[in-house]
Each structure stands twice: as C-alpha cells, then as structure tokens.
Amino acid sequence: MFWEVTLDLLKGFGTTLEVFLLTLLGALPLGLLICFGSMSKFAPLKWIMKTLVWVIRGTPLMLQLIVVFYGPGLIAAWAQDIPNPNFIIEWIATWEVFERFVAVMIAFIINYACYFSEIYRGGIEAIPKGQYEACQVLGMSKTQTFFKVILMQVVKHIIPPMSNEIITLVKDTSLARIIAVYEIIWSAQSFIKSDGLIWPLFYTGAFYLIFNGLLTVTFGKIEKKLDYYHN
Amino acid sequence: MAILEVKDLYKSFGSNHVLKGIDFELEEGKVLSVIGSSGSGKTTLLRCITSLETADKGKIKVNGNVVFDSENEHKLTKEEIKKNRLAVGLVFQSFNLFPQYTVLKNVTLACELQAKKREDYRKNKKQILEEINKNAKEILAKVGLSEKLNSYPCELSGGQQQRVSIARALAMNPDILFFDEPTSALDPELTGEILKVIKGLAAEKMTMVIVTHEMAFARDVSDHVIFMDGGIIVEQGNPEDVINNPQQERTKLFLSRFQDNN
Numbered sequence A: 001m002f003w004e005v006t007l008d009l010l011k012g013f014g015t016t017l018e019v020f021l022l023t024l025l026g027a028l029p030l031g032l033l034i035c036f037g038s039m040s041k042f043a044p045l046k047w048i049m050k051t052l053v054w055v056i057r058g059t060p061l062m063l064q065l066i067v068v069f070y071g072p073g074l075i076a077a078w079a080q081d082i083p084n085p086n087f088i089i090e091w092i093a094t095w096e097v098f099e100r101f102v103a104v105m106i107a108f109i110i111n112y113a114c115y116f117s118e119i120y121r122g123g124i125e126a127i128p129k130g131q132y133e134a135c136q137v138l139g140m141s142k143t144q145t146f147f148k149v150i151l152m153q154v155v156k157h158i159i160p161p162m163s164n165e166i167i168t169l170v171k172d173t174s175l176a177r178i179i180a181v182y183e184i185i186w187s188a189q190s191f192i193k194s195d196g197l198i199w200p201l202f203y204t205g206a207f208y209l210i211f212n213g214l215l216t217v218t219f220g221k222i223e224k225k226l227d228y229y230h231n
Numbered sequence B: 001m002a003i004l005e006v007k008d009l010y011k012s013f014g015s016n017h018v019l020k021g022i023d024f025e026l027e028e029g030k031v032l033s034v035i036g037s038s039g040s041g042k043t044t045l046l047r048c049i050t051s052l053e054t055a056d057k058g059k060i061k062v063n064g065n066v067v068f069d070s071e072n073e074h075k076l077t078k079e080e081i082k083k084n085r086l087a088v089g090l091v092f093q094s095f096n097l098f099p100q101y102t103v104l105k106n107v108t109l110a111c112e113l114q115a116k117k118r119e120d121y122r123k124n125k126k127q128i129l130e131e132i133n134k135n136a137k138e139i140l141a142k143v144g145l146s147e148k149l150n151s152y153p154c155e156l157s158g159g160q161q162q163r164v165s166i167a168r169a170l171a172m173n174p175d176i177l178f179f180d181e182p183t184s185a186l187d188p189e190l191t192g193e194i195l196k197v198i199k200g201l202a203a204e205k206m207t208m209v210i211v212t213h214e215m216a217f218a219r220d221v222s223d224h225v226i227f228m229d230g231g232i233i234v235e236q237g238n239p240e241d242v243i244n245n246p247q248q249e250r251t252k253l254f255l256s257r258f259q260d261n262n
C-alpha cells in the first residue's frame, strides 16, 4: 500500500511542480514589466499598475482562482441575456470558461508577478542615487549603467525576499485543488474517500519539506556566492 | 586661454534660487578652491558644470567646448554631451565606488566600456585591455594603493576608498578634475592622505576645482580661491588675500569660524 500511495502522490506532486515551475517562468519576467510600469513616469500606466498590485495583493489567491475560473462563464451568461446586444456584448457572450489548469496558471502568474514586482521595486530603489551619478560622470550609457553596475546589486538585494516568496509559492500550489486540479494534496485526499486512509495526507508534508529543503540550500548557496562584498 | 569658463550662471530648485549669477574663469594647470557656508550653492555649481544638473541660464565652456549655453538655441547632440562629460571628472564626497567590483575593476570599468567604441577594438582587444590595466595600475600606484588592487571597496578604509575614487576619475584622463568636499566623510586622521594625493596632482599641473572646508589646505594648494555665499561669488582672488586678509564682511564672518584651523 505504501508504494501505491507513494506513486500516486508522486504523480500529484508532478502537477504541483508543474504549477510551481510554470508560475516562476511566467511571473519572474511579468513581475519585471509590472515593476517598470509601476515606476514609470507616465502617470496612467503607473496608476494602473499600482492599482493592479493593490487589488492582487489585497485579496486572497484562493478568491482570485475562483474568479478566473468561474468569472468568464458568468459574465458570458449575463451578456447572453442582454436584449439587442452590440458587437462587444456579442463577443463577450461567446466567452467560455478556461480549462482548469489554464485558470490556475493565469491566477498564479498574475498573483506572483505582483508580489515579485514589489520585490524588484524594493531592490531597484535600494540602490543609492550616487551609483547612477558616478556612472554618468564616467560617461557610461544608461544601458551600461544598468547592466554593468546596477543589476548585480539589485540581484543581491532581492535574493533573500525572493527565496521567501518562492518557498511560499511551493506551498501555495496546494490552492489549485479549489478548482479541482489534481495536485498532491488532492491525490492524498482521494485516499480518504476510496480507502479511508488519512495518513497519505500527512505523508504529503514530506514531499513539500524535501523540495523546500532543496530550494533553501540552493538559495543559501547563491547568497553565499554574492557574499564576497557588501554595500 | 581659460580651460574653464563659467558665465552668469543661474540655477533654481522651484522657488529656491541657489545660483544667482556665477562668473569665473580658470587657467589650465591651476587649482581653484571654492569655500562658503553650507547651502551657499557650491555642490550645485559643481553639479551644473559636470552636467549632473542642468542650469537655468548662463554659459559653461570646458576646454573651448560649450557644455551649456542658455542663449544659443543650438541643442547639443548626444555625442557632444558625452564628449563633454568625459572632459570633466568628479570626485564625490561619498565616494560612490561600485561595491561589487575590485579596486582595479572600479578604475578600469568605464575605460573598458569607452574603449569598445574604438574602431580597432575588435582587432586589438587584448592589447587595448592590457593597456587600460597597465594605466590603471600606474594611477593606483600613484595614489598609494598598489597593494589593494584585488580588494573590494568594503574592505578598505574611508581614506583608501576615496583614493580609489580619485584614481577612477583620473583614469578617464579628464581635462579638469572636480572635488566636492573630498574629505568631509572621513575621520580627521584620514584627511591627510587625501590632501597629500591632491597636492601631488597639483604638482603635476592637473587642473582642479576643489570644494572644501579645509581652509589651511585651500590656502596651501590653490592658485585661486572663490568665496560663495547665498548663490553669488562674494569675494575671489589669490588664497593669501582671500583667506588671510578678506575684504568683505561676509567673508570675514565666515572665516572667523575657522580661526582655530589657521
């Protein structure tokens, strides 16, 4: 039975890892875009980004999952009931619900991109003005300044908060089961229904612990590598 | 011919009029000290000349090239602005070294990036980089840091860090080197080593403009002294006259605070 459970949980954990990796892949660059947007001198863009970050960080990820999954269908149903629709309403009426997994990815990527964007912003704002001015009087271009001088210092600043956030992401993946995506907790729960076994649920903790342990060690190594200097 | 000409320079921050018509010239190979109380606009003056700030009105010429001119409509091209930047070096009060790079790399970085623009860079890359390294090492030897080439800024004393930042500015081979209170972030016992380096540069006929509160040093090292107050030059002349025998009341009042140092 133990092996059977382990294999099943591994399958669930595969989905967990998938959600984890795809979220990182999408949210790391999207976060940078949101960050630049929220620091933009173009006021409308800045305020749109700031509002987005405020809404996403101010509401539970679980709620966002539900909205992404059920929202389009509900809005489409509402649009279908409107008499004499114009072309926009007609288009909205054709909206379909996302596939479960797609909905999870949309919600996770947007959610984490907002958190990452704030971390990036903190890192960029932590660099003293004097660094930019030194580059400027030494005749460096803006691009050279960013890539040769600023970036490395930003990376050093954001590694600790990033590792925190990324470890939280590993655990947050369990929220995907709210809209019935079969990640590891879901797999374990199915043993309660089918075999009356509760221990597989506890057993999932080991998977999270081992994976987060690996992540912690990796981040520790990166931090150590950048430890040869401080500001 | 004057290597630096500043004519009728004005600069405000909102309603705060910081520079209200600054006029002076500096000959090549000479040292100019700028003294004056806090808030009199000394830093702002340096920042306008080194293009970190844009003045509102007036004219600045470095080595015959117009750096800023409010009268002339002709806008400087990006290339001209860059070229003008390289003609002046600036040593900051707070060093502003690049913490992630070694002492040597701090000095070579900007030169290396500059060299990439050379047409023969690809062909002679190795030789060019070696040349830059050699030059940087010579300059670091001059400021007494040959032992510290591979140290990081955080491993150095304040005085050593400031010497690296002087070396970094010198490596770009500027026509004029500007110092904004180069010793005020240092412990008193470390100021001597910086002043010695600056004196050494003066002996080599480096053109320098130094904002300083070290009156004795200003008198020793400079050929010309400017006393600023409230955004104008109140008094200027040779250092003996201005510092030992000021004519204006405001200068006298300011200098009386430094009597102990003299």
Ligand SMILES: Nc1ncnc2c1ncn2[C@@H]1O[C@H](COP(=O)(O)OP(=O)(O)OP(=O)(O)O)[C@@H](O)[C@H]1O
Pocket (backbone or CB within 6 Å): B013, B016, B018, B036, B037, B038, B039, B040, B041, B042, B043, B044, B045
């Ligand atoms: N970027 C800025 N924005 C707004 N006001 C500024 C700015 N830089 C300087 N000022 C103001 O300009 C005035 C002159 O400042 P400045 O730094 O040039 O004086 P200073 O002579 O260098 O003084 P100190 O001896 O204290 O360094 C001050 O009132 C200061 O508050």
Ligand SMILES: [Mg+2]
Pocket (backbone or CB within 6 Å): B042, B043, B044, B180, B181
């Ligand atoms: Mg100042």
